[in-house]
Amino acid sequence: MKELKFINLMLISRRELMNDIIILNPVFKETIWGGERLKTQYNFDIPSCHTGENWCISAHHNGDCEIANGAFKGKKLSWLYENHRELFGNMTAPEFPILVKWIDANDDLSVQVHPDDQYAKEHEDSLGKSECWYVVDCDKETKMVMGHHAKTKDELVQAIEKDDYDSLLNVIHIAPGDFYWIPSGTLHAICAGSLIYEVQQSSDITYRVYDYHRKDANGNLRELHVQKSLDVVDVPYLPQQLNYQCTQQEDMQKVNYLDNHIFKVSKVNVDGKYQIENHEPMRLMTVLEGEGFCNQEKITKGMSFIITSEAQKIVFEGHLVMIETLLGGK
Ligand code: ZN
Numbered sequence: 001m002k003e004l005k006f007i008n009l010m011l012i013s014r015r016e017l018m019n020d021i022i023i024l025n026p027v028f029k030e031t032i033w034g035g036e037r038l039k040t041q042y043n044f045d046i047p048s049c050h051t052g053e054n055w056c057i058s059a060h061h062n063g064d065c066e067i068a069n070g071a072f073k074g075k076k077l078s079w080l081y082e083n084h085r086e087l088f089g090n091m092t093a094p095e096f097p098i099l100v101k102w103i104d105a106n107d108d109l110s111v112q113v114h115p116d117d118q119y120a121k122e123h124e125d126s127l128g129k130s131e132c133w134y135v136v137d138c139d140k141e142t143k144m145v146m147g148h149h150a151k152t153k154d155e156l157v158q159a160i161e162k163d164d165y166d167s168l169l170n171v172i173h174i175a176p177g178d179f180y181w182i183p184s185g186t187l188h189a190i191c192a193g194s195l196i197y198e199v200q201q202s203s204d205i206t207y208r209v210y211d212y213h214r215k216d217a218n219g220n221l222r223e224l225h226v227q228k229s230l231d232v233v234d235v236p237y238l239p240q241q242l243n244y245q246c247t248q249q250e251d252m253q254k255v256n257y258l259d260n261h262i263f264k265v266s267k268v269n270v271d272g273k274y275q276i277e278n279h280e281p282m283r284l285m286t287v288l289e290g291e292g293f294c295n296q297e298k299i300t301k302g303m304s305f306i307i308t309s310e311a312q313k314i315v316f317e318g319h320l321v322m323i324e325t326l327l328g329g330k
Contacts, residue, residue: 016070016071017070018070018295018310019071019072019087019310020307020308020310020311021069021070021297021306021307021308021311022077022080022087022305022306022308023067023068023070023297023303023304024056024057024065024066024304025065025067025068026054026055026056026065026304027055027058027064027065028044028046028047028051028055029051029052029053029055030047030048030050030052031050031051031052031053032050032052032107032216032217033052033105033106033107033108033109033192034051034052034053034105035049035050035052035104035106036049036051037106037137037195038051038054038102038104039051041195042301042302043301050106051104052103052104052105053101053102053104054101054102055099055100056100056101056102056286056304057077057098057099057284057306058077058096058099058100058101059076059077059078059080059081059096059099059202060078060096060099060202060203060204061078062204064077065077069297078095078096081096086309086310087282087308087310088281088308088309089281089282089309090281091281091282091327095202096202097127097201097202097327098199098200098263098284098325099200099202099203100197100199100200100284100286100304101197101198102136102195102196102197103190103194103195103196103197103198104194105190105191105193105194106192106193107192108189108190108191109189109190109191110206110208110209110211110212110222111169111187111188111208111209111210111211112188112209112229113184113186113187113207113209113232113233114129114130114131114184114185114205114206114207115129115184115207115228115232116128116130116184116185116232117184120203120205123228124205126204126205127201127202127203128184128201128205129200129201129203129205130183130200130201130262131198131199131200132179132181132182132198132199132200132257132258132263133178133179133182133197134177134178134197134257134265134267134323135174135175135177135178135180135195135196136176136195136196136197136288137176138174138193138194138195139192139194141193142173142174142191142194143171143172143173143174143191144171144173144174144180144188144189144190144191144194145169145187145189145191146170146180146182146186146237146239147186147187147188147237147238147239148168148169148170148187148233148237149168149169149170150168150235150237151235151236152235152236153230155235156168156230156233157230160210160226165210170237179242179258179265180240181242182240184232185232185233185234186233186237186240187229187234187237197286197288199265199323199325201262207225207228207229207232208224208225209224209225209226210224211224242258244257245259249274250272251270251271251272251273251274252268252269252271252274253268254266254267254268259328260328260329261328262327262329263325263326263328264328265323265324265325267288267321267322267323267324268322268323268324270317270318270319270320270322271319272317273315273317274316275314275315275316276313276314277313277314278309278311278312278314280307280326280327281327282306282307282309283306283307283324283325284306284324285299285305285306285322285323285324285325286302286303286304286322286323287300287301287303287320287321287322288322288323289320290318290319290320290321291318291319291320292318292319292320293315293316293317293318294307294315294316295307295315296315299318
């Protein structure tokens with residue numbers, strides 16, 4: 001009995017010394033369009049019934065996630081990236097490059113566009129913002145704005161001046177499980193009724209084109225950035241075609257949605273045990289459904305964590321549906 005206890009203690013303390021799995025606490029954002037789905041569907045401890053975003057993997061200064069486990073518990077992710085780059089395969093990016101968030105749109109988000117790296121560097125001293133969305137859930141008949149119908153910049157300017165968004169915007173219907181790639185320069189908007197998991201570059205630069213003439217609690221309109229939007233928006237809009245790659249092994253199914261110069265994003269289903277060698281500088285993980293273990297660390301629905309380059313081997317066990325994001329460009 002004594003021996004068993006001793007072995008147990010040894011296992012716990014060994015786990016606590018390891019930095020292969022970094023679990024993160026979320027940062028919540030209250031917004032005029034937010035809701036309470038993050039609590040009702042994912043049991044997150046949200047600050048109010050207007051919670052629009054959960055930044056679940058972020059080292060951005062506007063929402064820097066705190067580490068929830070291990071030797072660096074209580075430190076921020078930006079601190080870890082700055083001071084322990086060896087855990088990230090000695091990556092050379094000066095800042096942690098990716099930001100992952102959940103978006104609960106109880107109302108329509110503004111119609112917006114993001115700049116590319118070059119424009120953002122020049123005008124905002126920031127990374128640009130390309131993003132992708134996995135539709136976790138949505139109401140029936142939920143829409144999304146993806147691109148526009150203007151053939152020239154003049155046509156676009158005229159439609160904006162005439163407030164003619166009904167004919168300008170390309171509106172599509174979405175369904176749970178859909179995946180979209182939204183490169184910088186794409187006019188877009190998430191609409192009411194959507195619960196979205198978003199992987200984006202670590203940037204908070206948004207140019208609002210149209211906000212439905214909405215006023216905030218103090219009766220003020222939100223600022224628009226029409227000129228900057230016109231500078232960066234792609235005309236004409238070119239729809240993005242994605243080719244999903246599926247792989248299957250015993251106890252594991254994977255759908256690779258996107259593999260480009262910025263990210264590689266996949267959905268991984270584990271039902272049993274799945275083991276791999278790890279050669280990635282980091283893997284950004286979120287559990288969408290189920291529970292289990294990753295290298296003996298308990299993981300549950302809604303949890304986000306980073307598998308660092310310290311993990312030479314990764315063992316998933318349990319029933320898990322996860323989104324995995326790797327750095328692109330390889
Ligand atoms: Zn956006």
